[in-house]
Amino acid sequence: MSDTEQSKPEKRGMNRRTFLKVLGGGTAALAVGVVIGGPTIVREARLRINQAFLSGDAPTSPPPESPFVWIEIGADNQAYLYIPKVELGQGIHTTLAQIAADEMELDWQQVTARQADTERGFDPQLIFTFGSTSVTSLYAPIREIGATLREMLRVEGARQFGLDVAAVRVGNSAVFVVEDEQRRLTYGEIIAAKQGEWVLPTTQAALKPSSEFRYIGQSVQRVDLRDKVTGRAMYGYDVRLDGMLYGAVARPPQYGATLKRAAAGDAESQPGVFAVVIQDGFAGVVAESRRKARAALEHLDLEWEGGTTITQPEIEAIVSVPREGGTLIQRDGDVDGAGGRRVEAAYRVPMAIHAQMEPQAAAAHVQGDRAMIFCSTQAPGLTRERIAAAIALDEQAIHVVPTMVGGGFGRKTGVDVGVEAALLSQAAGVPVHVGWTREEDTRYGYRRPPAANFLWATVSDAGEVLAIHHEIASSDILLNPQVGSAFLGTVLGTDPLAAYGGLIHYAIPNRRVVYHHCPIPVPTAYWRGLGSFPNTFAIESFIDELAEATSSDALDFRLRYLPEGELGERFSTVLNAVADASGWHERDSLPAGRGLGFASAYDRGTVVGVVAEVSVTDANIRVERVWCAVDPGLVVNPDGAAAQVQGSIVWGVGSALIEEQVIANGMSTSQNFDGYPLLTIAQTPEITVLPISSGDTPVGGLGEPVVGAVPPAIANALAAITGRRFRRMPFRL
């Protein structure tokens, strides 16, 4: 295989000085950590930065200081891949292991995927597992590292055989002699026999051609399921440390309320109480059981002050599109001068919670000048940063172990429960576990920001769309100071994550998008899909309304205004695929009370087409079937991709039909699943997923892009059935 002998110049940004770390010679394990640099943020004009965010080409963080991909191969030939992303259920440990194993020519039976933590393979920004970016951001770097390791092993293997490099080949975690395949050295044997230092090649080894992929593109089974079906997988809520006690924390009656006065009261004398911890703005109890800790909270002497008394109508008044102002985030042509007949509509998406099945959980053991944290977190770097600030230790002194996460969806940033466990452990001097109740999780997390969208377009007498204008109003996501950066807002003038999915990609000659930041005194932040959820709902509903206003078929309309070039071709393939699979063209033959709705999405590189079949009987809306075609560029694991899409559809149907969090007197009215029901198996539509690979590289994610296209497909089906537009979620007849 001569292709692997070729080399090419070193890639931009690859920092080789810190590339290789070899575990002490005697241990016979090759461990490689890699640093890959990226372009640093260049401060450009506001509009350009926003467009970079919105187009998915986000400015990357400055190059990390520590290796972020860590691979160990021991003498037993087992390869341990420390996966630099957190397993939330999306299958990322499997997917990234597939990529590494393919390029390294590993025997899949000898691959063990492990979670990277602050000691191995950690980069505080990169490990933040959100935004459906794991595969796109790591596909090339992991392959480059894998190719380099593979070539190092091949060269060393040839040397140990006393042969030319061209006389050996690699495969199944071993180096073979081409002329005599009985002669082989496993990677582990090569490493064990290696004399002296490993030296990194100065050039990047060539990557495998895609025609030789063994694992990439295959539905490899998930690596985490055996532990999950036997109950052995360890989540944040499951962590048990020697001598561990349980913590509970006092919560305010209203959002934003702070402790005016706090005293122990008679909490210390309550049964099982080990310590009462009262610090600046914080009151908690450590006890021998969760129950006793929570019971003792009632005996604290607390007085709260401040806080909001806001109610739902007030929130909706704040989060609305004003007459003027806002930040321009897209401008093509001259919208105001385009002329034509005006069509307009306004849409609204309420707040919703994540309702991830595992509530917030962390265990902490703070011992003097160091701390150990086990946390169910998507953001171990942020968790560490906030804990360091809270307990006044250096970040380097805090070891964070991300556990298996029982559902993330944006909620698990670790900044609340991780800090609480650390504060309690530090004060009490014992290991402490804090696990939130469902009531705490329902009320005291942050939630999906409420959003209001307003669109208008102008149409010529001939039925051409001349201009489109979109205004987005939303509360915080990235600008939530607890989990993001309020400072960024002052740089960008927008919340870039709330504006995701808000640009108009349709080839309408004149386009303008304006964003309005509408902060509310109720915490809002990351929620599956980010801004693409409300924005896709608004745009794709409006496109359906425009199609109707111009007497066009909803599919034909979209095809007519496809973006130019490769993106347009990808759209055309996806939209036609979902139309054909769903019987879109034969929809007139559906019985009365049934209809199809079409929607698409372009979110962070992924092209989506969705058709929903909906039935309406009496007062009941039922989503019967959903078809989804999705093209993220290259699908690494088709079955895993299908699972993400199926989950996204269930998520989207739940939001479209059921979910809404309501605020009264500054607090969520729902406390648990009795007041916030989720979609059940019986309400789940039949789902057909069509994963499409349009290229040889992943260009978009799969965890979120589909979510936003589901509600508009349902709304558009409802419009087809009832003749009425459904512009506010959840939909009510």
Added chain:
Amino acid sequence: MQLSINGRAYEVDAEPDEPLLWVLRDALGLTGTKYGCGLGICGSCTVHLDGVATRSCVTPVSTIEGRAITTIEGLAQLVDDVEVLHPVQQAFIDEQVPQCAWCMSGQMMTAAAFIETNAAPTDEEINVAMGANYCRCGCYTRIKVAVARAAELARERGEA
């Protein structure tokens, strides 16, 4: 008090009204049974009491002394020191059902009890049997397929 869990006797010191869930998880370290809501709504905490699927978060521990408790840790069997998965566990892997899997112990315990009573369930019967177990990752379509597959596997094993 004494509890019989997965065929083993445990001496437990717990308040009588302590829910079984927390005795399992925090007192005994059997953390495979999950907490979801504490109200018996979501089903994450489902275990078997004498073979019947039961929500452990609303089951006071004092009410079940002497009854046979099975948790997810006891669903597979050891045969000659080899772990043989229950048909439901095997089917949930075969169909690649779980995502985050926090709800899955409860889903599988519910399904395992169900296929004991219905060896060849229809989709509708599965919807009813599994209808009160939430899965936020949205694995429902696969759960449906896997429960039917588990029933089939159990029949095959019974015939073997």
